[in-house]
Amino acid sequence: MKTGTVGKIVSISGATVRTDLTDLTLFERVSVGEHNLTGEVVRLEKNGAVLQVYEDPGGLGLNEPVQGHGVSLATSLGPGLLSVMFDGLQRPLDVLNEKTGAFIHPRHLESPLDLRKQWSFNPVIKKGDNVSGGIKIGYIDEGGFQHPVIIPPGKNSRVESIAQGTITLEEPICSLEDGSRIFGYHSWPMRVPRPYKRKISPQEPVITGQRIIDFLFPLARGGTCIIPGGFGTGKTILEQTIAKHADVDIVIYAGCGERGNEMSELIEEFLELIDPRTDCSLMDRTVLVVNTSNMPVAAREASIYTAVTLGEYYRDLGFHVLLLADSISRWAEALREISSSLEEMPGEEGYPTYLASRLASFVERAGVVETLSGDIGSLSMILSVSPPGGDFTEPVTQSLLRTAGSFLMLDTTLANSRHFPAINWMQSYSLYQNLLADYFKRNISNDWEVLRSLCREIMHKEESLKEIMEIIGIEGLQEKDRLVMTVAEKIRSDFLAQNAYTADAYCDPQKTMNSIRTITDRFLQGRDHNDGIRQEEQK
């Protein structure tokens, strides 16, 4: 904390506080009030500053102290993050539970990471080596997971000394000739994207194990996908199923303004489930950032930045990371609440006019990159959207449609007929389809593309036949159209629908391929058969 001047609170409205302290910088972290609530400077004025408090402001009083920290709101990055559940400000919720009991009282915790814990460290560089930002200097053994320690971005010097064996995060493990000391962890301002060497266009898919996604609307590594849907359409179940099965190294799950019970279920399930690729519990590859709907609203706004910074960190270590956020609408609503308490001029539906640009710059933090140390890492995003009244013309969905690469529209009608995942196959799309076509061709099957077009053709045909059939009944259709209808029905119920509660929850691409082939083969045979009959008749 910056020593020096302490200011006073001069006005409070909701979580927006004005202070007479002038010695502050924009987006600096501040401690507000007697209980040191965490806040951020959002506006500087002639005689003071406007602060956003990230905790429940109840009980905050006039003339209580305000103090600047001299740094901006940052995320701590290092070993010990995996399998932990953090709140929006990266406070470990289990530690908070031990200290304050089952209910959250505003409380300041020193560090998100356990600084006293002993780790075993193996260096890969030696004294005299030249190092710069992003370079791996060694590995910390995180119980099955080798956590690379990197030089924080922005440094460039020669190694003076380096530790080996048992270390803690409190002590520096490496010192450089320029005098800087490197710890096992470092902090990064959450609103600033982390640097990389260059961005690469996505080439490979994230295999989600969901047939409709992998086959019809694939997601690329480094790509972004949005899932809008009204309530009860299964957004959360879909996100959680993907979080369980996606073939990535690290999953960051941001529960943003959603239900508390869902989070407790998620943890219990993830602890029980085993990741088939590593034989460890799924929780061991997952970091949770949770700000449920009843936790302070402003911290909800910060929570997705905490999550994306964590994601970028693991990307910079050379991993493939998947960030799931549920739901981005709650984040936008938090932004709206903050904006309205700052008395900014509202744009569409009360959202601030910078909603679209904020969303776009957030979504842009996804991608495949060559890291500073030359590795390849990726950060993919799947964001769920909760449009009010299930109406997709609202600003959050519309802004995201302009930036996201894949759109999975959840359909209330499908959900009401218990077809899950309720992804509408007519409206959804993926811009990665062509980029990834080559990959599927090489790795899964030569006719992947052919079958996909055929499948889509059948579904399109069904859509146009459906109305006619409703009037004249299936008996009134021509033989070939009847075939389309039965095959489409089969595709819908046996292929596109997938039960998240059975063994069918995950389907690998090869199986996906076989299963669609069985169905379409029947279609082709039937069609040939019909053609045969017709030719006979003509003769």
Place this chain on the structure above:
Amino acid sequence: MRLSEHKYRTPSRIAGQLLSIENVHAARIGEVVRIIGPQNITFEGEILEIDQGNVLVQLFGDTRGLNTGNMEIVFTDTIRQVPLSREILGRRFNGAFKPLDGLPMYFASEWRPARGYPINPVARLKPEEFIETGISAIDGLNTLVKGQKLPIFSSAGLPAKELVAQILQNARLRESTKRFAVIFVALGLTFHEYSFYLGTLQNIESEFVAIINMADDPVMERLMAPRFALTVAEYLAFDYDMDILVLVTDMTNYCDVLREISNARKELPGRRGYPGYMYSDLASLYERAGRIRDSLGSITMIPVITMPEDDITHPIPDLTGYITEGQIVLSRELHQQGIFPPVDVLPSLSRLMQKGTGTGRTREDHRNLANQLYKNYAKGRELKKLEAIVGRDGMAEGDQLYLDFATVFENEFIHQGKQARSIYETLDKGLEVLKRFNLSADNLKKSEM
């Protein structure tokens, strides 16, 4: 802590339920102030905003007769607290938490803030114990689970209160010996409804606490009443390991007051004039339901919502549906057909049903049976639309079967009148209806594969 009591006589403005005070030296957000007006009328307010020395206070109680020249405002240096004691069981209070039953206030063994604190997500225990409501449409197809929040979406003129009464009479946990209590919160209720509910409460076996804000009571108290109730619920559930059912009716009145106060504060209106923070505000109530690790108790919540214009996309049911774990939707059409309870199972949903049903909880075949009933009924309902166009005779025989199934399902499975059914009776009934249409257990297995 302030060392002396602060009193001011500097009110600058009263507008509706909002009072501004000037030249204040010390104040806290959420601090309770006591207002003493002419003829010693006293009531309370809460600090909403502080701007330099100007303080904005939200007043609870009737502001008529107030006079800025003759008013004393006492700053109490505390936030709104609820007196708690086990003695509370069986008592009735008004929206300001004053006894309504003529008995004196009990001696509080503890005070806790009415707004409560959010439950730490890691301390939550996942809800998985089945609650039997005696209603087939709920038990069979939209199972209620301990610790769940499951609202009833009703419309004007539909028998939501009769349904709630029936749930209250029959709700029980299977094989539970723990104490069970109902907390009833009435928000803006008419006398007619109030006497109906009170009659019901007095006839049930379990103990109850009632917090009553009638339609002609001060509206601002409607914002605090559910918070008092939930603080009491948390106390009884988590300190005394009791199973608590919180029934709130009608949340639509609550939201309207939220809109009223937001409007008076000149905040930017959101959809239909409701404030942008309504989602967070509703969540701060609904999310207090649940179970926690250190305690055997639970809070289950059934809010009743009257959907304006029967519109489920109206902000009140819409935001509620995004927070709660499902919804029970009542249908005007079924009501007109004389079906009770008129639950439309198609848009209804219990998100926690998967957790509370099956072997060891209800019965092994429960989920499968529910899926089959649901699917066939959905198909029948779909075909009913077609029937309206082409007529029954124009439809295939197979389709006519589904039509008949839908009718029988509504008349025999959903409709049960005043009679309560155990979960086994519900499941057997469902099985019987399926069998009658040759959708027997064998077919069930096949369709599962």
